[in-house]
Amino acid sequence: MPNRRFADGEVVMGRWPGSVLYYEVQVTSYDDVSHLYTVKYKDGTELALKESDIRSQSAFKHRKSQSSSSSPSRRSSSRSRSRSPGRPAKGRRRSSSQSREQKDDKKKTISETNLVLLKPSENNTRRYNGEPDSTERNDKSCVIAEQKLKPDLEITRVLEQYSLRPRKEEKKKEEIYSEKKIFETKKVIEKASSKAIEKASSKTKExxxxxxxxxxxxxxxxxxxxxxxxxxxxxxxxxxxxxxxxxxxxxxxxxxxxxxxxxxxxxxxxxxxxxxxxxxxxxxxxxxxxxxxxxxxxxxxxxxxxxxxxxxxxxxxxxxxxxxxxxxxxxxxxxxxxxxxxxxxxxxxxxxxxxxxxxxxxxxxxxxxxxxxxxxxxxxxxxxxxxxxxxxxxxxx
Known part of the structure; x- marks a missing residue:
């Protein structure tokens, strides 16, 4: 059996299902059978995540420090190389980078609007797109576009893969179902035993x-x-x-x-x-x-x-x-x-x-x-x- 990496109550970074975005979450429990961590986001949402979808905060801080520590000389040299005659034109390179950024933005929009479909709206004026309240962004046009682009099968696949249903409700249903089964079994046993006793003692002895x-x-x-x-x-x-x-x-x-x-x-x-x-x-x-x-x-x-x-x-x-x-x-x-x-x-x-x-x-x-x-x-x-x-x-x- 694999050992768990994160302890209960530890604050880590959890990837939101269906996206590449990580948010700060707190580990609440761990299931030894399914090997899933139950984590809680800042807005109170609880999800079950795999261990591969969780990163420690230290790893994120280290990556951020590496990206910010690139030297100014390196930036200037890359800027000077881009101006050399042997390089392609500046406008052409910028247009290709812009198209790549547009594709990334489109993917990000699709993943975010997919989460909008997964999370039910709390009221008629406010929709939840999967991000915490501090970074929530929503656009009705994106939701309509995503409904046309993504079929219902994709939503079902994400639901089954990441189990987005509330874990507490599932546990309560399982407990109620098991209690009802035990009660029905006891009732059947008592009924059968009473019938057996009645048949055995049908004759008056005293x-x-x-x-x-x-x-x-x-x-x-x-x-x-x-x-x-x-x-x-x-x-x-x-x-x-x-x-x-x-x-x-x-x-x-x-x-x-x-x-x-x-x-x-x-x-x-x-x-x-x-x-x-x-x-x-x-x-x-x-x-x-x-x-x-x-x-x-x-x-x-x-x-x-x-x-x-x-x-x-x-x-x-x-x-x-x-x-x-x-x-x-x-x-x-x-x-x-x-x-x-x-x-x-x-x-x-x-x-x-x-x-x-x-x-x-x-x-x-x-x-x-x-x-x-x-x-x-x-x-x-x-x-x-x-x-x-x-x-x-x-x-x-």
Whole structure:
């Protein structure tokens, strides 16, 4: 690897790309891969230059001193030789030197106007021709002539050769692009790992509520507890010590009219749930990335229910019917819940494995039946779990 000649912060003379002009610049950094120096001009412009385009200030001062140290005698002798008869005429030699100077000026003009095309204008009245502010010279006629003389391919070649785009912007773009790539890669890895974990742990291993025996007991114990408390409250002296309470006749526990009222209440709340009022929100993402939508209108359903009850009272509907048949309502609600649970478990046997509940996929019938086998049982947009969890029960209370 070649060693660098110029250190960071060193003030040197840098050649402006596409010209023979050197200006005072300061070295800011060096790229070991491309072997380019990043230099900064006095006007703030930063460019990447090769080492061959950079000279030390001492070399420029030495060259200037040599050019100014030519002796007067040598000048006079050259002047005397030009006047000798053997030499060509003075006017002819001057005309040839003038034509050579015109060619040099033309080349210099072309190189300067080329830099005008490379550097974008800062405003409509001022153009930047590549020189520092102290020596800036610009002519619109030169720009127009250069546009006719130099094709766009030459501009592209200089751009690619000297990388005139700002180095800081390129570095920022590269950093943003690399950060975005890293973020996307992490996201893909996390998504793949989460899917692998979900597939590996699709079966429920930790059982709650006492496992199979506990859930089997709860299926019958919970409704029996409700009936026991209702029978205790019907006594003249309700107490837990008065056990067992007097058991009613079996035919008195069931009444078709009461069961019809339960169904009417359930479907009335379902109708309020399906009304297109209230905002719709998205739930948490599922294992397949899909998000379900839920309509938030429970408050409106409560207000409509209160309006219905108020209407019944206005028409003198006897609400004490609910109190008189409270035991039959409890039995009807338990029977309806059991039928609905059996339906949900049967339909869960046909859904894909990714739609099963993580906590209700143990493989044991009783446990999965009690905890719920399907994660989000729906009939169209009607979410049964979301509806039954709060609407019929709490609004009824």
């Amino acid at each position: 059982l709650e509520f006492g496992g199979r025996i506990g859930t089997f007991t709860l299926i019958f114990f919970l409704p029996a507890t409700v009936l026991y408390l209702l029978l205790m409250c019907k006594q003249d002296d309700p107490s837990l010590m008065n056990f067992p309470p007097p058991l009613p006749a079996l035919q008195s526990l069931w009444e078709a009219r009461v069961f019809g009222v339960c169904l009417l209440w359930f479907f009335l709340q379902a109708l309020f749930y399906l009304l297109p009022i209230g905002k719709v929100v998205e739930g948490l993402p599922l294992s397949n990335g899909r998000k379900l939508q839920y309509r938030i209108n429970g408050f409106y359903a409560f207000v409509l229910t209160a309006a219905v009850i108020g209407t019944l009272l206005y028409f003198q509907f006897e609400l004490h019917y609910l109190y008189d048949h409270f035991l039959q309502f409890a039995v009807s609600a338990a029977a309806f819940s059991m039928v609905l649970s059996v339906y949900l478990y049967i339909r869960s046997l046909k859904v894909p494995e990714e739609e099963l509940a993580p906590g209700g996929n143990s493989g044991y019938f009783v446990y999965d039946f009690f905890t719920g086998h399907e994660l989000n049982p729906r009939i169209g947009s009607f979410d049964l779990k979301y509806f039954c969890e709060l609407r019929p029960g709490l609004i009824g209370w």
